[in-house]
Amino acid sequence: MPELPEVETIARTLAPQITGRRIASVELVHPKTLQAGKELLPVLQGAVVQRVFRRAKLLMVAVALAGEYALPPADKRGGSAAKGRNAAAVPVAETAGELVLAFHLKMTGRFFVYPEGTAPQKHTRLILDLAPAESAQDSPLEGRLFFDDMRTFGYCRVMRPGELMDWPFWAALGPEPLLTPAGELARRFAAHRAGIKGVLLDQRVVAGVGNIYADESLFRAGIAPTAKAADISLPRLTALASALQDILRQSIEECGSSIRDYRDAHGNAGAFQNNFSVYGKKDQPCPTCGAPLKGARVAGRGTVFCAHCQK
DNA sequence: GTGGCCCTGTGA
DNA sequence: TCACAGGGCCAC
Numbered sequence: 001m002p003e004l005p006e007v008e009t010i011a012r013t014l015a016p017q018i019t020g021r022r023i024a025s026v027e028l029v030h031p032k033t034l035q036a037g038k039e040l041l042p043v044l045q046g047a048v049v050q051r052v053f054r055r056a057k058l059l060m061v062a063v064a065l066a067g068e069y070a071l072p073p074a075d076k077r078g079g080s081a082a083k084g085r086n087a088a089a090v091p092v093a094e095t096a097g098e099l100v101l102a103f104h105l106k107m108t109g110r111f112f113v114y115p116e117g118t119a120p121q122k123h124t125r126l127i128l129d130l131a132p133a134e135s136a137q138d139s140p141l142e143g144r145l146f147f148d149d150m151r152t153f154g155y156c157r158v159m160r161p162g163e164l165m166d167w168p169f170w171a172a173l174g175p176e177p178l179l180t181p182a183g184e185l186a187r188r189f190a191a192h193r194a195g196i197k198g199v200l201l202d203q204r205v206v207a208g209v210g211n212i213y214a215d216e217s218l219f220r221a222g223i224a225p226t227a228k229a230a231d232i233s234l235p236r237l238t239a240l241a242s243a244l245q246d247i248l249r250q251s252i253e254e255c256g257s258s259i260r261d262y263r264d265a266h267g268n269a270g271a272f273q274n275n276f277s278v279y280g281k282k283d284q285p286c287p288t289c290g291a292p293l294k295g296a297r298v299a300g301r302g303t304v305f306c307a308h309c310q311k
Numbered sequence: 312g313t314g315g316c317c318c319t320g321t322g323a
Numbered sequence: 324t325c326a327c328a329g330g331g332c333c334a335c
Contacts, residue, residue, distance in 0.1 A: 001328085001329075001330095057330080104330080104331090106318095106329080106330055106331085107318090107328070107329055107330075108318090108319085108320090123319090149318095150318085150319060150320070151317085151318045151319050151320085151328095151329090152317080152318055152319080153317065153318065153319095153329080153330070153331090169331080169332095194312075195312090198312085201330085203330085203331080210329085210330075211328095211329070211330090259328090260320090260321085260328085261320095299312095299313095300313070300314075300329085300330095301328095301329065301330090302327080302328070302329080
């Protein structure tokens with residue numbers, strides 16, 4: 001559920017709470033949550049959070065390792081084959097003393113900083129204990145960053161920068177929609193024969209779009225979700241890309257959309273759900289023509305659209 | 312291309 | 324009790 005605007009909001013609200021702080025210890029409550037990098041957990045202790053940022057729907061935390069720790073040797077294929085692929089969008093330095101944590105929140109992932117000593121809750125999957133960066137190793141803890149995830153679809157990967165570049169999902173990610181001209185996005189859409197909704201959801205075509213913003217941008221552009229991307233004119237695809245950008249920007253301004261579970265790292269809900277035209281509004285009147293909105297399954301996702309306004 | 316899978320909580 | 328929510332991956 002957290003898509004680009006929601007993860008962006010989480011990154012912005014989490015960054016001031018953890019940047020510059022030291023990771024005193026790591027508690028992996030739910031082993032399956034750690035998808036990669038188990039062997040790196042010991043060296044994570046003592047690392048200092050350098051940056052918190054978003055790429056696609058991933059929440060990224062870059063940390064600098066404490067001086068007295070040496071990185072375990074990387075396996076031999078941990079090279080840099082895919083290096084440079086996303087270099088422009090990836091502010092991750094290739095330094096030996098840095099690690100990156102990549103979190104995918106999927107539908108129900110959340111972050112929250114709790115007071116020192118707070119016990120894991122029912123859905124807590126991973127805990128980072130935080131302390132001031134300057135303090136000695138045994139200084140009192142300041143707080144605990146919880147990664148909670150009811151459905152356990154979310155995950156965390158701990159990686160060296162080179163390993164990040166070699167992670168196939170990362171290496172294949174398409175451009176950030178808000179950093180890419182609409183015309184270029186349109187040309188990328190046009191290169192696919194599949195239905196346009198599936199193309200929008202394909203993270204290799206454009207990164208960060210999920211079900212909500214796919215449906216909303218298709219409605220605003222007047223394009224049917226099942227229309228074959230390659231059959232849609234370039235001006236209409238450009239209008240779709242612009243609509244997507246406008247909606248993403250507006251949603252970020254309103255701190256994302258809160259359906260059920262989503263909260264930012266302060267526990268606050270977003271407000272963009274109040275601006276939905278179609279998502280979650282099956283059978284309700286189309287805001288443009290008043291006809292009942294249709295529900296269908298498109299690209300394996302629940303889809304709502306107006307059969308009259310979207311062609 | 313589609314459908315199953317992973318998972319749990321909610322609503323009908 | 325069961326359909327449904329769904330991102331990414333995998334088999335078909």
